[in-house]
Amino acid sequence: MTWRDAAVPLAIFALLAIAPFAGFGQGHSLTLLARAMIFGMAAISLSLIVGGAGLVSLGHAAMLGVGAYTVVVLDHARITEGWMVVPIAIAASAAFAAVTGAIAIRTSGVHFIMITLAFGQMAFFATSSLALYGGDDGYTLYSRTELFGTRALEGRLFFHFTCLALLILCWALVQALLASRFGRVLRAARENETRARAVGFEPYRYRLVAYAIAGAIGGLAGVLLANGTEFVAPAYVTWQRSGDLLFMVILGGAAGPHGALMGALAFILVEEWLAHVTEHWRLIFGPLLILCVYYMRGGIAGLLRRG
Amino acid sequence: MNTTLLLVQALNGLQFGILLFLIAAGLTLVFGVMDFINLAHGVQYMVGAYLGATLAAWTGSFWLGLLLTLPATLAFGLLLEFLVFRHFYDRDHLSQVLATFGVILFLNEGMRVLFGTAPMQMPMPAALSGGIAIMDGLLYPTYRIAILAVGLATAALLWFLVERTRAGMLVRAGASNAPMVSALGVDIRRLFMLVFGFGAMLAGFAGALAAPILSVEPGMGDTPLILAFVVIVIGGIGSIRGAFLAALLVGLVETLGRGLMPDLMRLFLDPSAARQTGAALASMLVYIVMAAILAFRPAGLFPARR
Numbered sequence: 001m002t003w004r005d006a007a008v009p010l011a012i013f014a015l016l017a018i019a020p021f022a023g024f025g026q027g028h029s030l031t032l033l034a035r036a037m038i039f040g041m042a043a044i045s046l047s048l049i050v051g052g053a054g055l056v057s058l059g060h061a062a063m064l065g066v067g068a069y070t071v072v073v074l075d076h077a078r079i080t081e082g083w084m085v086v087p088i089a090i091a092a093s094a095a096f097a098a099v100t101g102a103i104a105i106r107t108s109g110v111h112f113i114m115i116t117l118a119f120g121q122m123a124f125f126a127t128s129s130l131a132l133y134g135g136d137d138g139y140t141l142y143s144r145t146e147l148f149g150t151r152a153l154e155g156r157l158f159f160h161f162t163c164l165a166l167l168i169l170c171w172a173l174v175q176a177l178l179a180s181r182f183g184r185v186l187r188a189a190r191e192n193e194t195r196a197r198a199v200g201f202e203p204y205r206y207r208l209v210a211y212a213i214a215g216a217i218g219g220l221a222g223v224l225l226a227n228g229t230e231f232v233a234p235a236y237v238t239w240q241r242s243g244d245l246l247f248m249v250i251l252g253g254a255a256g257p258h259g260a261l262m263g264a265l266a267f268i269l270v271e272e273w274l275a276h277v278t279e280h281w282r283l284i285f286g287p288l289l290i291l292c293v294y295y296m297r298g299g300i301a302g303l304l305r306r307g
Numbered sequence: 308m309n310t311t312l313l314l315v316q317a318l319n320g321l322q323f324g325i326l327l328f329l330i331a332a333g334l335t336l337v338f339g340v341m342d343f344i345n346l347a348h349g350v351q352y353m354v355g356a357y358l359g360a361t362l363a364a365w366t367g368s369f370w371l372g373l374l375l376t377l378p379a380t381l382a383f384g385l386l387l388e389f390l391v392f393r394h395f396y397d398r399d400h401l402s403q404v405l406a407t408f409g410v411i412l413f414l415n416e417g418m419r420v421l422f423g424t425a426p427m428q429m430p431m432p433a434a435l436s437g438g439i440a441i442m443d444g445l446l447y448p449t450y451r452i453a454i455l456a457v458g459l460a461t462a463a464l465l466w467f468l469v470e471r472t473r474a475g476m477l478v479r480a481g482a483s484n485a486p487m488v489s490a491l492g493v494d495i496r497r498l499f500m501l502v503f504g505f506g507a508m509l510a511g512f513a514g515a516l517a518a519p520i521l522s523v524e525p526g527m528g529d530t531p532l533i534l535a536f537v538v539i540v541i542g543g544i545g546s547i548r549g550a551f552l553a554a555l556l557v558g559l560v561e562t563l564g565r566g567l568m569p570d571l572m573r574l575f576l577d578p579s580a581a582r583q584t585g586a587a588l589a590s591m592l593v594y595i596v597m598a599a600i601l602a603f604r605p606a607g608l609f610p611a612r613r
Contacts, residue, residue, distance in 0.1 A: 056400060056404065058404060103598045103601060106601065107601065107605050107606075110342075111540060111601075111605070113344065114536040114540050115540060115598075115601065117536060118533060118537050118540070119598075121533045121594070122590075125587075126587050126590060129583070129586040130583070131583050239529070239533065240411075240412075240529075243405070243408040246401070246408075247405055280419065282413065283417060285412055286409040286411070286413030286414075289405060290406045293406050293409070294406070
């Protein structure tokens with residue numbers, strides 16, 4: 001990683017760190033920033049499989065859903081201790097990713113897109129039929145996840161910095177993974193699967209591990225999402241949400257995890273701004289999306305590199 | 308659960324499967340010939356339903372409305388192809404997914420602006436609004452029988468067009484090897500426009516047919532779209548025969564699963580738990596079947612490309 005590659009993400013993290021003290025300290029702004037960071041994490045995890053492994057998943061929202069619904073299930077059983085909830089949620093989403101991935105990764109290209117979409121939809125219907133946890137209407141948490149029995153996460157600033165710390169952690173993890181031998185095998189298999197096989201690598205295993213790791217990070221983002229809103233509904237798992245995540249990755253430029261992060265931040269801010277302008281913001285957002293995909297081949301990261 | 312109910316559920320399943328086939332047929336050909344993944348195919352179904360309901364209200368006749376829906380959805384499909392899709396043929400699947408996703412966002416919201424969020428109703432024609440006695444004391448709605456018949460007739464017509472005409476031969480050739488067909492002097496883009504417009508029309512026709520028994524609302528095309536994807540993945544991309552069999556399978560599994568699963572679960576669990584797990588399992592059943600089939604045949608049952 002060159003200094004220039006690191007400069008952009010470090011600048012973003014610094015801005016996010018000082019934002020609460022620079023005029024974005026009110027409740028609404030902090031909620032928005034937390035949302036942006038959580039989706040940033042989800043987009044980073046998706047970029048590992050889209051950018052790194054070249055697998056276009058249209059079911060990534062299901063990973064967030066598994067994480068968020070793990071919080072719900074444990075909350076219903078009155079288990080709210082973070083050192084229980086977070087590992088269980090991460091394990092659950094990694095397991096979901098491993099099982100669905102084991103089938104999906106046997107295929108490639110368009111089949112992979114459609115199968116991940118189908119598994120995402122399966123998760124959606126499964127969550128909407130969980131009458132015990134509110135079904136379609138969703139479930140309001142009794143309390144946020146606790147840390148050593150304290151309610152520290154209820155503090156707005158504490159939550160902000162928890163999200164930021166985890167975001168940096170996930171970014172560093174994905175960055176390190178992509179730079180490692182593991183990441184190089186993933187990229188080699190993306191560029192030319194036959195050659196990767198010929199030099200003795202079995203792409204399937206590497207892809208499956210990448211998919212499970214992406215699922216685990218997605219699950220962590222789901223835990224934070226549930227905590228941020230203290231409410232979980234099947235709407236978190238819709239396939240449109242998966243499409244949004246994919247757009248975030250592309251908007252930023254699938255080049256690396258910081259591209260996905262920028263895409264997520266830009267997406268959430270533009271969405272918020274457009275929703276203020278008109279109730280029917282999707283009328284503008286849809287064509288905007290098409291134009292972005294058509295004209296910005298390298299995404300925001302590509303524009304920065306050229307500029 | 309008795310045989311009568313089972314029969315009704317099976318008929319409902321077949322009828323749903325036929326509608327799915329009408330959607331999946333266009334999707335599988337568009338993908339097969341042009342290697343173009345079109346998420347916005349589901350909105351063609353929605354647009355068909357809206358156009359059918361609106362045209363039927365304007366003309367005052369169900370039949371005239373249904374008939375006018377055909378050219379209207381054809382024109383709408385070609386318009387979308389001209390405005391958006393043709394600019395993405397050369398791009399990767401990821402760009403195609405996102406661009407067509409943008410089309411969905413726009414059109415779902417557009418319908419909300421034009422027609423409001425309240426569901427619309429399309430009145431059933433008086434001649435078909437009754438029921439037919441299929442067994443002693445069991446009336447099955449005539450309209451649903453009509454959907455089955457019309458759907459089967461359309462499937463037969465499609466089979467004839469694809470298997471027995473020159474254009475159909477080119478489409479099949481295109482689905483198995485598009486560059487070769489192009490090299491032999493066939494204008495593959497024009498062929499594709501034909502397939503695309505026809506596919507859009509079929510999906511729109513399915514939407515208009517289903518409009519009287521469903522509520523016409525924004526986003527109504529999304530669930531059938533994903534089931535249509537499941538259908539073409541199971542059937543094998545580019546194969547009409549595969550799409551037909553897989554559509555019937557998916558329709559039956561989806562409908563019978565919802566009817567039977569809670570009862571099946573009652574054998575093992577107490578009633579309330581059985582109802583819950585049954586409903587959850589039933590909604591996942593189609594995807595489990597898909598996963599099971601793909602585990603053995605990753606390219607689907609009847610892949611067109613080898």
